[in-house]
Amino acid sequence: MNRWIPVCTVEDIPALGARRVAREHGLDVAVFKAADQQLFALLDRCPHKGGPLSQGIVFGHSVACPLHNWNIALDSGQAAAPDHGQTPRFALKVEHGQVYLDAHELETLATEATRPLAGPARRTCPGAASGAC
Numbered sequence: 063m064n065r066w067i068p069v070c071t072v073e074d075i076p077a078l079g080a081r082r083v084a085r086e087h088g089l090d091v092a093v094f095k096a097a098d099q100q101l102f103a104l105l106d107r108c109p110h111k112g113g114p115l116s117q118g119i120v121f122g123h124s125v126a127c128p129l130h131n132w133n134i135a136l137d138s139g140q141a142a143a144p145d146h147g148q149t150p151r152f153a154l155k156v157e158h159g160q161v162y163l164d165a166h167e168l169e170t171l172a173t174e175a176t177r178p179l180a181g182p183a184r185r186t187c188p189g190a191a192s193g194a195c
């Protein structure tokens with residue numbers, strides 16, 4: 063059973079763009095808005111070399127990674143052929159304009175994924191929770 067928590071409103075997400083949702087552990091989750099107003103949630107990490115998908119260009123139901131232009135399907139996180147790899151997808155629901163993500167997934171899904179050390183991606187310090195950074 064899902065335990066939904068509110069993360070933002072639909073209006074908070076730019077058209078053909080994304081809003082990042084920070085997590086206590088692990089990389090951010092990116093909530094995308096397509097041209098047809100459908101919303102999708104993926105880990106903010108490209109399956110290629112970790113680029114920040116939230117900074118990519120949304121077209122159709124895909125996002126083009128800003129680093130090397132791989133196309134990632136928003137509904138599955140799957141890279142378009144001939145590229146391969148998958149970004150974890152998060153469950154999402156919308157009620158009365160409020161966007162919700164599943165608390166259990168936020169706490170547990172892909173928390174071990176790391177950012178590359180170079181590039182425009184925001185870095186997450188593994189010791190941040192303990193004040194070590």
Ligand code: FES
Pocket residue numbers: 108109110111112113127128129130131132
């Ligand atoms: S890191 Fe996304 S295409 Fe290379």
